[in-house]
Amino acid sequence: MRNLFRFLLQYHFFLLFVLLETISILLLVNSHTYHRAATITFTSSITGSVYESWNSITNYFSLDYQNNKLAAENARLRSEITQLKERSDSTSFINNEYTFKHIPAKVISNSVHFRNNYIIVNKGRSSGVRPDMGIISPEGVAGIITGVTEHYSTALSVLHRHARISVIFQKTGQLANLSWNGENYKTGMVEDIPSHLVVQPGDTVVTSGHSLIFPEGIMVGTITEYIEPPGSSLNKAVLEFSTDFNRLRHVYVVYNSLYPELDSLINTRKND
Amino acid sequence: MIRYLKLSGRFVFLIMLQVLVLNNIRLGGYINPLIYVLFVLMIPFNIKPWLLLLSGFLTGLTIDVFIGTPGLHAGATVFMSFFRQTVIRLTLGHRLPEGNLEPTLYDMGARWFFTYTAIMVVIHHTSLFLLESFSLKQVSAIIIRTLLSSIFTVLMIIIYSFIFNRGGNKT
The missing domain is CATH 2.40.10.350 (Rod shape-determining protein MreC, domain 2)
Known part of the structure; x- marks a missing residue:
């Protein structure tokens, strides 16, 4: 016992080093699996609110660019509306897109220079965001929601090892x-x-x-x-x-309102 | 007491600088200066070795919490902290520092500080990028990223030291 104690005391520096490295690597390995990412990526209210308040300042710098982008999207949507109006007058049809709902959100944290990148947006459970919803920007796809807290959610960016x-x-x-x-x-x-x-x-x-x-x-x-x-x-x-991806700001969380129905259909297929 | 206040002030300042400002800088797409390692570099010489390791772990973990990469920066920073004493002993030779000197640009001179910073940053970045890719598949990409990022981190640290680490007014 005394020898063990002396051993621990003598090599405490090296042992502590090994312990801390082991903790780090365990955390890292666990975060690499797709669904654990949801539980481990920190969307805690502390980091969320720090980013949010900082964003309220830095927002102003890219206002011009973001405005132009949204205006361009508006123009495109207006032309689509007129086209759809013409079509819906003559025929009734079921369109896949109508089952998708959009929740507007703002990106408060984002990265592009890591091997695995995450996006944090300022909408969470209280706005109806759930895991496995998609994130799209006005220009195209951006990511997939993995973790949700009350007011924020984390998403795998398309720039992620597990985003296929x-x-x-x-x-x-x-x-x-x-x-x-x-x-x-x-x-x-x-x-x-x-x-x-x-x-x-x-x-x-x-x-x-x-x-x-x-x-x-x-x-x-x-x-x-x-x-x-x-x-x-x-x-x-x-x-x-x-x-x-370097200039993501205004995005939409999209979800399929018929998702539960389709999901149960797929699950029954798996059970057969 | 004042010393601890000063250290925690520096901790908060460097973390915020890293997370809010420098993480938005992406030279060439993915080169990102990591100035937060300076906190571990500037911890006083006479710190207990185990406390140094814990400080490194805590610094890295705080950055991880903000970026959302649990364990990545913590692992790399602990690794760097582990080698701090060895690097100091190698670069200072036998004249170990006396009194209240700290491993800073102002106290120890630009030449020594540069060598010390460069070695430590390369250790940190190498382990960081190895941990991040978790394989030896893209060795050449890892080496290039390590070298380029190290250059910018060291540059940032030197600039920071010239601005904030003047005599009398130590941050």
Whole structure:
């Protein structure tokens, strides 16, 4: 016993070092799994309110840019409304997009330079935000909600190791998957493209709507480069995001109002 | 007492500077100066080694809480704190500091402070980027990021020291 005590005392520095490193690595490893991220990413009210009050100051600096962006979106929406009015006069139809609801939110914390990036927005449970909802910016997809507190929520950015988004090529309607390799926040990687598919630079990629998180047809980006890895039947393509992740500010949390229904349908399929 | 107040004031100031200002700086997309390590660098020479490790852990963890990367900065900062004594002993040789001197630019001179900071920052950033990618797959990318980020962190620390760490008016 005395020897043990002496040993602990003699090497306390090294032992403490090992202990603290172990704690750090355990925290880190746990946070890397998708759903644990929801519980561990800190959306505590302390960090949330610090960011929020700082944002209320820095907001003014990008006001001009943000205004222009919102004005452009307004213009686009107005033209869409007129088009839809014309269509709804003549025919009645069920459109997928009508089941999606939008909650406007503001980004209060965001990063682009880590391997795994998170977004924190200023809407939480009290506004009806729940995990597994999508976040879209006026320009395109931005992230997926993972953790929710009363007034704030954290989201995996598209710039995250575990953010995989089901996308389609607008021209051909072919399915593929989007992921991010961690190098440049402006470009992502479209994977699992069947080799018979012709993909050209400039092709538009949009969300497929298969994941229930994002509505169909939300802009993701445009192809800049097509890659055919030797010895593989599935090709890749480099994609330039339409969203400028470095300047995210006004976003929408989107959710499918029929999500519970669809989810239970998928679950019964799994049980069979 | 005053000394502890001063240290905690510096802690809060550096964390806020890092989280609110420097985390918004992304040179070339992903190079981000991490000035908060300066808190561990400037802790007085005569601190108990175990307390140094704990301070490093606490500093890193606070940054983690704000960025949302549990354990990442804590791990890297503890790693750096572990090597602090060795680096000080190696760079100072046998003339160990006397009295109330602190490992700062003002007390110890620019040349020593630069060497000390550079070595410590490289240790910190190497472990940080290794922990972040958690593999040796993209070694070249890790080395480039470590080097570029280290240069900007050291630059920031030196600028900070020239502005805030003047004699008499130590922050």
